[in-house]
Amino acid sequence: MSKLSLGAYPHMLGFEQLERLLERTAKSGNEGYPPYNIEQTSADSYRITLAVAGFSEADLSITIEDRQLVIRGRQRDDGADRVFLHRGIAARQFQRSFVLADGVEVGEAIMENGLLHIDLTLMRPETVVQTIQIRKG
Template sequence: MTKLALGAHPFLLGFEQLERLVERTAKTGNDGYPPYNIEQSGDRSYRITLAVAGFAETELSITVEDRQLVIRGRQSEDGDGRIFLHRGIAARQFQRSFVLADGVEVTGATMENGLLHVDLRKAAADTVVQTIRINQS
């Protein structure tokens, strides 16, 4: 039995990049931290919310790299000699990635009560009708 690649199916001409996109999504390395929500906030708008309690805005970065939204957090180490008897609040760096579809753009980001909100908007798709002329051979 041979494995049929997604991009090799005869009805999916030119979709080789879709298979690479699925593979890249599977390799994002997200380990569940920090927790997040994704909600649809309008017909073509979305909001990703990450729980980033303890992080300052300056310790977070949001970038879009090759249609991939990457949110990183890195807290500076406290060097004030504190001794923790119990440390249950995570103070570790993270990287959370989301693959964006064509036409989806980040419109802004806000911090509110320990939650980082990243707003996204999908552009309206243009309907294209093309008539192909048949030439005589």
């Protein structure tokens, strides 16, 4: 079966970037860690909450890369001088990505009780009607 491209549809002009974004998101390999919630907090705002127990603010980074919100976590392994009888809490790194639509702005990030909250706001553009003049050729 062949892959269908948005470029195969002549009425979908200029959507090549969207197609690349969808492909990259599908390949990002977001496993199940860390678990997260996405909630709508008002008509134009959202909140992403990640469960990041054991991570400090210094262990986390939040960036926006080419219309993607990327959250990375890397714990420092200070267990070199510690002896574990059982180690069930893994100090593993993660990367979690979310595609941002046009007009979505990232607000503040808050760390609270092992949860990282990231607030997003949808900025709705005003509707613009543009008339194109037709001239004789």
